Amino acid sequence: MPPAPKSGDALFASVDRVNAELFTLTYGAIVRQLLTDLEEVEEVNKQLDQMGYNIGTRLVDEFLAKSNVSRCVDFKETADVIAKLGFKMFLGVTATVTNWDAEGTSCSLVLEDNPLVDFVELPDTCQGLQYCNLLSGVIRGGIGNVILSNVVLKLFQNAYSQLPETLTVNMVSMKTEVTWVRDMLRGDDAYEMRVKLIKQIPEEYPYKDDD
Amino acid sequence: MIGVGKAKQYTNVLDKPLSRGRQEVSLSAFAFLFSELVQYNQTQVDSITELERRLEDAGYAVGARVLELLCHREKGNRRETRLLGILSFIHSTVWKVLFGKVADSLEKGTEHEDEYMISEKELLVNRFISVPKDMGAFNCGTFVAGIVKGVLDNAGFPAVVTAHSVPIEGQQRARTTILIKFAAEVLHREARLG
Numbered sequence: 001m002p003p004a005p006k007s008g009d010a011l012f013a014s015v016d017r018v019n020a021e022l023f024t025l026t027y028g029a030i031v032r033q034l035l036t037d038l039e040e041v042e043e044v045n046k047q048l049d050q051m052g053y054n055i056g057t058r059l060v061d062e063f064l065a066k067s068n069v070s071r072c073v074d075f076k077e078t079a080d081v082i083a084k085l086g087f088k089m090f091l092g093v094t095a096t097v098t099n100w101d102a103e104g105t106s107c108s109l110v111l112e113d114n115p116l117v118d119f120v121e122l123p124d125t126c127q128g129l130q131y132c133n134l135l136s137g138v139i140r141g142g143i144g145n146v147i148l149s150n151v152v153l154k155l156f157q158n159a160y161s162q163l164p165e166t167l168t169v170n171m172v173s174m175k176t177e178v179t180w181v182r183d184m185l186r187g188d189d190a191y192e193m194r195v196k197l198i199k200q201i202p203e204e205y206p207y208k209d210d211d
Numbered sequence: 212m213i214g215v216g217k218a219k220q221y222t223n224v225l226d227k228p229l230s231r232g233r234q235e236v237s238l239s240a241f242a243f244l245f246s247e248l249v250q251y252n253q254t255q256v257d258s259i260t261e262l263e264r265r266l267e268d269a270g271y272a273v274g275a276r277v278l279e280l281l282c283h284r285e286k287g288n289r290r291e292t293r294l295l296g297i298l299s300f301i302h303s304t305v306w307k308v309l310f311g312k313v314a315d316s317l318e319k320g321t322e323h324e325d326e327y328m329i330s331e332k333e334l335l336v337n338r339f340i341s342v343p344k345d346m347g348a349f350n351c352g353t354f355v356a357g358i359v360k361g362v363l364d365n366a367g368f369p370a371v372v373t374a375h376s377v378p379i380e381g382q383q384r385a386r387t388t389i390l391i392k393f394a395a396e397v398l399h400r401e402a403r404l405g
Contacts, residue, residue, distance in 0.1 A: 016238035018335065022309045023236045023244065025276055029269040030248050037255060051247040062239055090240040115236055119276070134244075 008088035011067055015089060020115040027116050031131060041128040048130070052137020060142045063089060075197050076100070078143060079107050086142065091115055099194075108181065109139070111191040122185045131185055136178035136193055143176045143195070229284060232308065242339045249340070249351060259349050267357035267372075274361020277305060290366060294393070294401045297366050301359055302329055309358070310335045320390075325398055329359070329389040330377075337387065350374045352387040359389055369394040 030051075034044045063069075067085050083095040093115065099108040116132050130136075175198040182192035252265045282290050285304055291297040302317040320326030334352045342349055352374035360372040371392045376385040 012237070017235040018238050018241050018311065019232070019309055020234040020236045021232060021277075021280070022273075023241045025273040026241065026244055026248065026269075028276075029272045030244070030251070032272060033248075033252075033265070033269055047251075051251065054250075055243045055247060059239070059243060090237045092234060092236050115234060118230065119280075 008085050008094060011085055011089045012092055015066065017092070020092065021118070024115055024118045027134070028120065031129075035126065035129075041126055045128075045130045045133050048133035049137040049140070052134040052139075053141035054137075055134070056138040056141020056143075059090065059138060063142070074104070076104055076107075079109070079195065082139070082142065083109055087111070105197040107195055109193045109195060110182075111193075114184070114191050117185060117191075120185060127186075130180055130183070132180070132183070132191060135191075136180065139178050139193065139195060140176055229280075232280075232284060238335075238338075241335075245336055245351075245354070246339070248354075259346060263349065263353045266351065266353045267360065270354040270357020270359075271361040271364070272357075274358035274363075275365045276361075277309065277358065278362045278365050281305060281308060292367070293404065294368065294397065297363065297368055298327055298329075298391075301362055305358075305362060323392070325393045325395070327391045327393075329391070331387050331389075332382075333384060334387045337384075348376060350376045350387060352376075352389065355387075356389050359391065363391070368397050370397070 031044070031048070034047055035041075038044050038047060063086055067089065069081055069085065079097050083097045087093055087095045091114075093111065093113040095109045095111045097107050098110055100106070114132065114135075116135065120131060122129060122131065177196045177198055179194045179196075180192070181194050182188035182190055184191055248269060249266070252262055252269075256262045256265060278290075281300075281304055282288060285308075286300075291300050298317060302314045306312065306314040314329045315332055316328075316330045318328045318330070320328060331352075334355055336354055337351050340351050342351075356372045356374040360370065363370045363372070371394075373390050373392075375388045375390060377388050378385040
C-alpha cells in the first residue's frame with residue numbers, strides 16, 4: 001500500500017530549506033541579466049517562461065517522489081494538488097484555486113504571498129514585463145507531466161502484481177496554457193494565473209511485454 | 212484587464228514594511244533556479260572566463276542588496292568601517308542569513324598582506340552541481356564570490372574576489388575557498404586608522 005499523502009506543512013518541513021531572500025535576490029539577478037542581454041521585454045518574458053518550463057518538468061518528479069500523491073485522475077484534482085502541496089513544498093506559500101469554468105478545463109490559481117517579488121518595483125521602462133513568468137512556465141511544465149508520471153507509476157505497480165501477456169501503456173499528455181490575470185507589481189491586490197487545459201491526448205506507448 | 216485592481220496595497224515598494232527575513236523556500240527550488248541561471252549563461256558565452264565573469268556579475272548584484280538589507284535590519288543602520296569588522300560581518304552575518312550557517316573558516320593569507328580566505332566545505336550553491344572534466348577548474352562558487360565582492364565594494368572595501376576548488380584528501384568533493392584580495396587603498400586606510 002503506498003503511504004498516505006502528506007499535508008502541505010508536513011511536506012515543507014520535510015524538505016531542506018533556504019532563506020527566501022537568497023532565492024528572491026537570485027531571481028532578480030536572473031531577470032536583470034535577461035533584460036540586459038535581450039533588451040525586449042517580450043523576449044525576456046518568453047525566456048523566463050522557457051526557463052520555468054525546464055524547471056517544471058524536473059520539479060514534478062521530485063514532487064511526486066516526496067509527496068506520495070498517488071492518483072490525480074483529472075485536471076481538477078491536479079490543480080488542487082498543485083496549489084495546496086506543490087506551491088507549499090517549493091515556495092512555502094499556498095495558492096488557492098478559484099473560478100472553475102463550466103467544463104472544468106480552466107481555473108485560476110491565486111497567490112497572495114509571492115517570494116519571487118519581494119523588494120521588487122517595476123520601472124516605467126519595463127511595464128510589459130511579466131516578472132513572474134517563470135512561475136507560469138513551471139506550472140506549464142509541471143502539469144503537462146504530472147499526469148504522465150502518475151500513470152507510469154501506476155502501470156508499473158499493476159504490471160508487477162498481475163504480469164499480463166502484453167502491456168500497452170496509455171499515457172495521457174496534457175497541454176496547458178497559462179496567462180496572468182492579476183499582478184501585484186502592476187497595482188493589483190494578488191497574483192492570479194489563469195490555467196487552461198488545451199488538450200488531453202492519449203498516446204499509445206509502443207511497449208509489448210511478450211517479446 | 213491586468214493592472215486595474217481596486218485595492219492598491221502600497222504605491223511605493225519602499226513604503227512596504229520590511230519582512231523579518233524568516234521566510235523560507237525549499238532548497239530544490241533555489242537549486243533549480245541556480246541551475247537555470249548557469250545553463251542560460253552557458254548559452255551566452257564562448258569561454259569559461261566569460262562564464263565566470265557573468266556569474267560573478269549576477270552575484271555582485273545580490274551582494275550589493277544583501278549589504279543594504281542586512282545593515283538596515285540586523286545592524287541598525289551601522290556599517291563596518293574596519294577590515295576585520297567587514298570580514299567577520301561577511302563570514303558570520305551574511306553567511307548565516309543567506310546559507311543558514313556561518314562560514315567554515317576565515318583565514319588571513321600567509322604570503323600576502325592583502326589576502327584573506329573564506330572556506331566552505333560544501334557551498335550551498337554547489338550542492339547539486341557537478342562540473343565536467345573539460346571545464347577544468349571552473350567553480351560555480353564564483354556566484355558566491357560575486358556576492359562577497361558586491362558586499363565589499365559597496366561597503367567601501369574594493370577587492371578582487373575569486374572562488375577556488377581545493378581538493379582535500381579523503382573527501383570526494385573539493386572544498387571551496389573564496390579568495391579576497393583587497394585593493395591597496397584599503398590597506399593604506401586600514402594602516403592610517405591604526
